[in-house]
Amino acid sequence: MRIGITEIAAHAGVSEATVSRVINRRKGVAKATRDVVERAMDELGYERTAPGQLVAVITERVSNPFFADLAERIEATLAPHGLKMILCPAFPGGVQEREFIAELADRGIGAVVFLSASNTLDNADPETFEILRTRRIPFVAVNGGVPGHDAPVFSTDDDLAAEIAVDHLFRLGHRRIAMVSGPKGNGPADRRVRGFVTAMEKRGIPDAGDWVIRQAYTVEGGQAASAQLINAGATSVVAASDFMALGIIRGARRHGLTVPDDLSVVGYDGTMITEFVDPPLTTVRQPSDRLAGQVGHTVLALMSNREVPTGELLFDPELIIRATTAPPRDGA
Template identity: 30%
Template sequence: MRPNARRTTLADIARAAGVSVATVSKVVNGRGDVAPHTRTRVQELLHQHQYLAPVFRHSEAEPVDIPTIEVQFQGGLRSYVAETLEGIIDSAAELGATVVVSKATHAPHWARDLVAAGRRAVIAVTSVYTAAHLNELARSGLPLVVLDPLHLPDSRVHSVGATNFAGGLTATRHLLSLGHRRIAYLGGPSMAVCNQARMHGYRAAMEAEGAKVPESYVRPGEFTYATGLHGAAGLLDLPEPPTAVFAGNDDIAVGVIEAARARGMRVPEDLSVVGFDDTSLAEMASPPLTTVRQPLREMGGAALRTALRLANGETIESHHIELATALVVRTSTAPPREEP
């Protein structure tokens, strides 16, 4: 190839093959989820254009720089985490970056060990970072990007999230539009920023409609199935139980549905339920769950791109990126049953 010749990119191959860049990336990286005829066509074009993946492109004047990003998560590999990781990994494949996924441990000198292992930045998914952790990252020169932060990020931290307040507002307005007035909010940790935003959206919608919010109708917990199961039991034991529950995420919502079923109640005939996230769990629920969609894969991609820019020493003016949420209506919501 001539020194000044323009290199063929994944976008060039995708355009010639009539497929997406993601599909070409899958072929380049040996992924199996591509139709055989499409794979053959893309491989022919890659050979024809003498395409070289970034890892193979080098010369004495242009050394290879394949950035490696550490992605850390805490707790179990829930649907939320899995779908976010998919967005990170797909974006890394497209951009020629390497991703290493690990569980957050924060052992002594953990940030220094990451630098020694060649990491250029850290992406945190559901991981909690204290001031001490941030100080160690700063000393090690490792930038940090937090996905959907549980706590207000330090000014040294970049973060990616979604419009949680708007999502809470939209979910509650949906239930109000169906005729519900006794609506409860069953959420995650009380101090979690995303939980507070969803709860405030709920309260704003209820206040605007003039609907009362008894103290017993707002209950914090964890973003888990168990919170839905046990929290809903408490709500349904109230002298005047809610006719609808807005859950802080899909895991909680599925727990609410099971708690209702255990009492012989039907969803949505006896109780309407709305979740948050729109993970694969929402479609598999019985009944399929009305929920607020967070663009989890897109959020993962945005976090990966931000981490790469920081790793390259770029200055990013905005410390927080918010992507839009949207209500997805399925069959777990309906008008309230008429009182006898």
């Protein structure tokens, strides 16, 4: 039988929240109660794993260099303070994500980082976050908050990202600008679409929503979208991820088009690989260094029971101009 917080609480006759505080060596537990819980742990044979020194990072897209880089940078911020990061790849809002949290909560996890996980979904299952709330385990979120929880949120400003991408293409002379974004109900995807439509309308381009294509955040998703935007007569496209942008380029080539002569492409994320593809990708770079640093320092503060600002903190992205954007052919 696996011994966890629930079993310890029942054996000691205290709440699960009290057991969690004892496991994580937090304040607010009387010595007599703490002794009872410690004795119950010994009697049940519960082994604490690096009490309070583990930080879980929940993310879906480990294969995406941006998320891998961000996780690595978060770990680099935590490691000098004796904290160990556990990377938990899980489908957002799925059973595996909830099981990761439940298992790690039982083992005395110190904090959790939701790295574009279920915090990006509309109407995500609240059970995962309730486990953390009831056990007093702090968490922070990247690229989307959690309704009903005042956890700190750190995000790239998606509205500004869309604005600077559209502005770049508009200045080159493009007017038939399309956008390929992620599925509806995904917070960052929806915000990027909103920013795109606003940027287009601000420049007097009507019916901007008609130029939006929704697809998966993958190379294949971008490739599938390429046929639609080509048939629509787009001369340029803003992609919601670098992987999507690379798929669009591949799809355009298979339709006999060249980039950027026939189609200009702007990506989003700004991972190092975009500098070495052919042609090098123009992209909107997310500030992974500043994001990771702020996430790491906030986790440290929360684990030290210090107050931190709540709500969403937005970080400015930057446009990196390379070789996939140019004026439209023949001024089209």
